[in-house]
Each structure stands twice: as structure tokens, then as C-alpha cells.
Amino acid sequence: VSALGVGIVYNRALPRFLAECPDAVDYLAVTPETFWSDARTGDAPSRFRENAAAVAAFESLAVRLPVVAHGIALSIGTAAGIDMGHMGHLAQVGRWHERYGFDWYGEHLSYTRVESPDGAERHAGLALPVPYDADVLDTLDERVRLVGQVVAAPFLLENGTTYTTLPDEDMSEPAFLNALCARAGCHVLLDLHNLHANVVNGFVDADAYLGELDLDRVLEIHVAGGSMLAGMYTDAHSGPCPPEVWDLLDAVLPECPSVRGVAFEFVSGYYPALGADGVRAQLDRARTAWERHR
Amino acid sequence: MSLVAFQDALAALVASPDDTRRVRAGDAAPLDRYDLTSRERERLVAVARQPGMAVNCVLYRAHRMVPLMSLFGRTCAWLGEGLRAEVDAFWATTTHTMIQFEVEAKAFGRHLLGRVAARDLIDPVVADLVAVELAMVDLRFLTAGERRAAPGGRNPLVRVLRLRHDVESLLRAEPVAAAGYAVVDARGGGEPVAYRPDPAVAAAWAAFEAGGPGTGDVELLRDAGLLA
Numbered sequence: 157v158s159a160l161g162v163g164i165v166y167n168r169a170l171p172r173f174l175a176e177c178p179d180a181v182d183y184l185a186v187t188p189e190t191f192w193s194d195a196r197t198g199d200a201p202s203r204f205r206e207n208a209a210a211v212a213a214f215e216s217l218a219v220r221l222p223v224v225a226h227g228i229a230l231s232i233g234t235a236a237g238i239d240m241g242h243m244g245h246l247a248q249v250g251r252w253h254e255r256y257g258f259d260w261y262g263e264h265l266s267y268t269r270v271e272s273p274d275g276a277e278r279h280a281g282l283a284l285p286v287p288y289d290a291d292v293l294d295t296l297d298e299r300v301r302l303v304g305q306v307v308a309a310p311f312l313l314e315n316g317t318t319y320t321t322l323p324d325e326d327m328s329e330p331a332f333l334n335a336l337c338a339r340a341g342c343h344v345l346l347d348l349h350n351l352h353a354n355v356v357n358g359f360v361d362a363d364a365y366l367g368e369l370d371l372d373r374v375l376e377i378h379v380a381g382g383s384m385l386a387g388m389y390t391d392a393h394s395g396p397c398p399p400e401v402w403d404l405l406d407a408v409l410p411e412c413p414s415v416r417g418v419a420f421e422f423v424s425g426y427y428p429a430l431g432a433d434g435v436r437a438q439l440d441r442a443r444t445a446w447e448r449h450r
Numbered sequence: 451m452s453l454v455a456f457q458d459a460l461a462a463l464v465a466s467p468d469d470t471r472r473v474r475a476g477d478a479a480p481l482d483r484y485d486l487t488s489r490e491r492e493r494l495v496a497v498a499r500q501p502g503m504a505v506n507c508v509l510y511r512a513h514r515m516v517p518l519m520s521l522f523g524r525t526c527a528w529l530g531e532g533l534r535a536e537v538d539a540f541w542a543t544t545t546h547t548m549i550q551f552e553v554e555a556k557a558f559g560r561h562l563l564g565r566v567a568a569r570d571l572i573d574p575v576v577a578d579l580v581a582v583e584l585a586m587v588d589l590r591f592l593t594a595g596e597r598r599a600a601p602g603g604r605n606p607l608v609r610v611l612r613l614r615h616d617v618e619s620l621l622r623a624e625p626v627a628a629a630g631y632a633v634v635d636a637r638g639g640g641e642p643v644a645y646r647p648d649p650a651v652a653a654a655w656a657a658f659e660a661g662g663p664g665t666g667d668v669e670l671l672r673d674a675g676l677l678a
Contacts, residue, residue: 279549319500386505
């Protein structure tokens with residue numbers, strides 16, 4: 157995988173932004189499942205209703221920029237299993253990979269889909285962390301291998317934000333990621349804002365976390381901004397990166413020999429507040445770090 | 451299968467601040483329905499006692515609200531203080547949602563229209579607002595196949611609604627009772643827009659709906675973008 161540079165996670169404000177600042181990014185990180193509605197039953201394409209206007213807007217940019225996938229709905233940690241098979245979610249991501257040629261496919265080390273004893277599924281409402289236990293590691297090892305069979309691109313798993321912790325886990329998050337990457341051959345999407353949120357909320361120490369994580373496995377880094385909610389700092393993607401995130405980026409980039417890109421994330425609803433200049437400033441700051449250390 | 455039950459139970463706590471409060475207070479009865487190991491049960495009790503569980507519960511509601519506020523913003527604003535009760539009633543019927551924007555929003559719109567039809571929600575403005583925003587949702591999420599027009603048929607990028615209020619006053623949140631047509635139009639490529647049709651176009655559309663439009667009417671409707 158060749159280095160891509162500075163990217164941005166695609167949202168519906170991006171066509172406007174990139175019309176104003178066409179040279180601001182080197183790649184797009186797209187969340188495929190935001191372009192379709194999934195009926196959860198039936199055969200493709202009837203199961204997956206693709207929003208044609210949204211796809212067209214994305215394609216107008218994808219024709220000139222490399223694309224990576226940043227999924228949110230695989231739910232690799234769902235104990236009941238991932239949505240496999242020809243008609244499943246993963247197969248639909250695979251079809252998008254065939255269409256757009258993702259340089260890599262990133263997902264979250266978490267679960268969003270849960271099942272009741274009767275098999276009925278529902279969304280958990282937010283991404284919840286998997287227990288970092290040995291038996292879960294065994295399960296995810298198998299799952300990562302399955303993902304590789306369907307989406308033929310390097311597979312990355314992202315460290316998450318958590319607002320609660322499980323007691324008595326077998327290992328830490330970095331130890332779990334290290335073991336999973338070593339066994340299953342996947343990589344790390346290191347989200348420095350998620351790490352920052354966990355530091356602010358008192359769950360981890362950044363130096364200890366980064367000292368334990370195998371940084372050789374980091375293929376992409378994400379940066380973002382957040383905000384306070386009910387007394388905790390959340391990963392809201394609600395504005396510019398806090399200075400601590402840039403400090404983390406400057407510190408960790410030279411230690412990540414395999415890193416291929418740094419992407420900025422924001423939610424489109426915050427674009428009016430950020431403005432094109434505000435987004436551009438974040439990307440320029442990321443580029444300064446990228447060019448200094450790469 | 452135990453981890454399945456653990457995840458089911460944790461997600462249920464996140465969706466239910468009341469159950470979380472009970473478990474935090476020492477009443478673990480909400481966990482009794484799950485087949486949990488003692489380790490999993492202890493973990494859930496520990497999680498319920500952490501301050502971050504309040505954030506999880508707020509984020510759950512926020513994430514479920516986003517599709518509704520994004521796609522039914524005018525209806526939500528009009529409902530005002532009544533919104534919470536309507537949302538709670540809606541969520542009580544859709545506990546197994548996958549929280550997809552199109553699916554969630556359309557289900558909310560249909561729920562509100564059902565409440566209006568059953569006279570559980572007596573506000574004629576709501577019915578019109580929901581109709582307009584439901585048409586906008588429909589147009590926003592069209593597939594490539596659905597965007598292709600059949601020659602001479604209705605324009606797939608346009609919806610014509612019959613409302614009890616003037617649509618343009620509705621969109622300003624100053625509804626004026628005036629029965630008539632509203633056009634919801636996605637031909638511009640951006641967000642769908644809604645407007646009152648020209649009186650001649652409205653008359654031609656009434657004739658079209660009645661099945662007897664003249665040649666001139668069809669030309670007029672085609673020029674107005676209502677027919678392909």
C-alpha cells in the first residue's frame with residue numbers, strides 16, 4: 157500500500173468544501189453504509205437501496221482522489237456473528253471495494269448490532285467496546301480473516317472512545333490490538349482523538365497507551381475535535397482538533413513506520429461553524445505534521 | 451451464547467436509563483432475564499454504577515434523535531414540548547431499529563400520520579408538515595432506478611401533495627389554513643424544496659388527477675416539471 161498523505165472523512169459538506177479547496181486533501185475516507193439503506197432482508201440490490209444523488213456527489217470527487225473505506229456498521233464484535241454471505245453487509249462493502257478500489261478498509265473495534273435470544277437484531281445506539289478477553293480475541297481472529305476473504309484490501313481496526321470500562325478484563329486495549337494484528341494480520345487505525353477523549357475522561361494515560369501499542373501496525377491515523385457532555389469529553393467530531401491531539405500526532409507520527417495517511421473527521425452539521433477556512437486550517441496542520449515526519 | 455446475552459443486556463441498559471438507575475441502586479432485577487455468567491453480571495453492575503453510563507444513555511437518545519431532527523426538523527419544531535411524548539411513543543413501537551436515516555425517518559413519519567388518523571394527535575398542521583417532510587425524505591433517498599422517468603408519466607423527482615394549509619406559510623412555521631396543492635421538488639439536485647404551484651398549474655394538475663387533462667394541460671404540467 158503506497159502512502160496517500162492527508163485525507164478527510166467524507167461527509168455531505170465535502171463537495172462544497174472541495175469545490176472551494178480542491179487541493180486540500182490527498183484522499184477520501186468514505187463510510188460506504190451512509191450511501192444506502194439496508195432492509196436487512198431480501199436479495200441485493202433490493203436489500204441495499206443506494207441513494208443515487210448522494211452516490212453521484214461522492215463519485216464526482218472519487219474520480220480524482222484515492223478512496224479508503226471507513227466503515228461503521230460491520231459490528232465485528234457482535235457476539236452473534238457478523239453479517240456474512242452473498243447478501244450480507246460485508247458482501248455489499250466488497251461490491252463497493254470492487255467499484256471504488258479502496259486502498260484499505262477500516263472499521264471499529266466494537267459492536268453496534270446486538271441480538272435478543274429470539275434472534276431479533278437491533279442497533280445498540282452507539283459503538284460499545286468488546287471485552288478484551290482471550291475468548292473474544294479468538295472470535296475476532298476468525299472474523300478478521302473472513303473480512304479479508306470478502307474485501308481484498310488491508311483491514312484496519314480502530315481504537316474506540318469509551319465512557320465506561322469493564323472490570324477484570326484479560327488484557328488492555330493495546331495488548332488486545334497487538335495480539336489481534338499479530339494473529340490475524342490486520343492493522344491499526346489509530347484515532348488520536350478517541351485516545352485523547354479516553355485520557356481526558358481518566359481511563360488511560362496517552363504515553364502508556366502508545367508505549368504499549370505496536371505502532372508498526374498503524375496504517376492510518378485519525379484526528380478530530382470533540383465536546384463535553386454530561387461531565388465527560390465526547391468524540392463528537394464537532395470542530396477543530398484540540399492542541400493535545402496535534403501534540404499526540406507530532407509525537408506518534410515518527411514512531412509509525414507503516415502509516416499511509418492522516419485523516420481529519422468532522423460532522424457535516426458543523427461545517428457552517430467551521431467554514432472552508434476552518435477545515436482547511438485543520439488539514440494544513442495535519443499536512444505540516446505529515447511532511448515533517450514522513 | 452453467554453456473550454450474546456451480555457451484549458443484549460448492556461445495550462438494554464444503555465437504552466433504558468430507568469433500568470440503569472435500578473441496577474445502580476442495587477436492584478439487579480433488570481438483569482434477571484438474561485442468561486449471564488457471574489463475571490458478566492458483575493461487569494454489568496459495575497458499568498451501571500459508573501458516571502459514564504449517563505453519557506451512554508444520552509448518546510443513545512441523541513443518536514436516535516438525529517435522523518428525526520435532520521429529516522423531520524420542521525415537524526419536530528412544531529411539536530415543541532409535545533415532541534418528547536411523540537418520540538417516546540414512537541420508540542416504544544420500534545425497539546428493534548437499526549437506526550438508519552431513511553428507515554427511521556419514514557417510520558417516524560408514518561407513526562405520526564397514524565396518530566393523526568387515529569385522532570391521538572389532534573393538530574391539522576402536523577399532518578401537513580409530516581406529508582411535506584415525508585415527501586422530501588422520499589425524494590432524498592431515491593435510487594438510480596427510481597430517478598428514471600417513464601415518458602409521459604409523473605416526474606419521479608417531484609411530488610404533488612394536497613394540503614389543508616398553504617405550503618409556503620407552513621414552511622415559515624406560520625401556517626395559513628388554505629386547502630391546495632404543494633409541489634415538493636428535487637430537480638435542483640440539492641435539498642428538495644417545497645412551494646405553492648402557479649394557479650394554472652394547480653388547475654391542470656387537478657384535471658390530470660381527475661383523468662381528463664387536455665393537451666394544453668399536459669404541456670403546462672411538463673413545462674412545470676410535474677410530468678416527465
